[in-house]
Amino acid sequence: MADESQPTKKANPAPLGLLGFGMTTVLLSLHNAGALPLDGVTLAMGVFVGGLAQLLAGIMEYRNGNTFGTVAFTLYGMFWLTFVATHAGIGGMSGEGSTLGTWLLLWGVLTLFLLVGTLRGRKSTMFVFATLTVTFFLLSAGNYSGIDALIAAGGAVGTMCGVSAMYTAFAEVLAEQHGREVLPF
Numbered sequence: 001m002a003d004e005s006q007p008t009k010k011a012n013p014a015p016l017g018l019l020g021f022g023m024t025t026v027l028l029s030l031h032n033a034g035a036l037p038l039d040g041v042t043l044a045m046g047v048f049v050g051g052l053a054q055l056l057a058g059i060m061e062y063r064n065g066n067t068f069g070t071v072a073f074t075l076y077g078m079f080w081l082t083f084v085a086t087h088a089g090i091g092g093m094s095g096e097g098s099t100l101g102t103w104l105l106l107w108g109v110l111t112l113f114l115l116v117g118t119l120r121g122r123k124s125t126m127f128v129f130a131t132l133t134v135t136f137f138l139l140s141a142g143n144y145s146g147i148d149a150l151i152a153a154g155g156a157v158g159t160m161c162g163v164s165a166m167y168t169a170f171a172e173v174l175a176e177q178h179g180r181e182v183l184p185f
Contacts, residue, residue, distance in 0.1 A: 010060075010063070010064055011060070012172060012176060013056070013057040013058075013060035013061055013064070013069070013073070014057065014061070014069060014169070014172055015168075015169035015170075015172045015173045016053055016056065016057045016060075016169075017053065017054050017057030017058065017061070017069070017072075017073035017076075017077075018128075018165045018166070018168050018169035018172070019049075019053070019165070019166060019169045020049045020050055020051075020052075020053030020054045020057065020073075020077070021050065021054055021073075021076055021162070021165050022128075022161075022162045022163065022164070022165030022166035022168075022169060023045065023049055023050075023162065023166065024042075024045050024046050024049050024050030024080060024162070025050075025132075025158055025159075025161055025162030025165065026158075026159055026162035026163060026166070027041070027042045027045055027162075028042060028046070028083075028158065029135070029154075029155045029156070029157075029158030029159040029161070029162055030155065030159060031155065032139065032151050032152065032154055032155030032158060033152050033155030033156050033158075033159060034152055034155065035155075038087065043084050043087060043088055046080040046081075046083055046084040047080065047081065047084050050076075050077070050079075050080030050083075051077050051078070051080040051081040051084065052077070053077070054073045054074070054076050054077030054080065055073070055074060055077035055078075057069070057073040057077075058070050058071075058072070058073035058074030058075075058077060059074070061073055062074075068114070068117050071114070072114055075110065079107060097143060097144075097146075098143070098144055100143045101140045101141070101142075101143035101144035102140075104136050104137075104139045104140035104143060105136070105137070105140040107136045108133055108136030108137045108140055111129060111132045111133045111136055112133045114129055115129040115130055115132075115133050122168070122185050123185070124164060124167060124168040124171065124185040125168060125185075127164050128161055128164050128165045128168060131157050131158070131160050131161035131164060132158070132161045134154075134157050135154050135157045135158040135161055136154075138150050138151070138153050138154030138157060139151055139154035139158075142154060167183070167185070168185055170183060171183035171184070171185035172185070
């Protein structure tokens with residue numbers, strides 16, 4: 001008979017959410033930087049990896065009692081679903097100029113708020129949120145002003161953000177697998 005006095009160990013959903021976020025952010029940011037087109041690969045990745053994986057991670061964080069993880073992963077999952085819906089023209093929706101600039105500004109404000117929540121945590125997580133905040137503000141300014149160089153700069157910073165999210169996920173998985181920190185984070 002199983003020992004019911006021992007709590008069941010729950011998996012850490014953060015690496016799933018970080019990889020869902022990081023991988024899609026790299027693709028989209030490379031587009032914003034002018035290195036890749038915005039095509040069906042990026043949009044599909046946005047729905048299933050950016051959207052669905054992060055929603056699942058957010059739900060799992062909820063079950064683990066992690067409010068920060070629930071809010072961050074669930075909302076960024078919704079970011080990707082909204083992004084794909086507008087860029088795929090679902091229901092005739094599209095986003096450009098000041099509307100897109102305002103949308104990105106709102107995400108920047110949210111991310112700045114969440115950045116404050118990371119200040120006492122891991123440096124790698126703080127770096128993800130700091131670079132994401134800068135990314136959103138650069139993209140917002142670029143869409144408001146029509147200055148493509150700001151969008152490209154947002155793409156460059158966003159690429160660093162996505163890679164750092166992936167690194168943080170790898171560090172967490174390896175730390176759990178090896179029972180010690182393998183990659184500093």
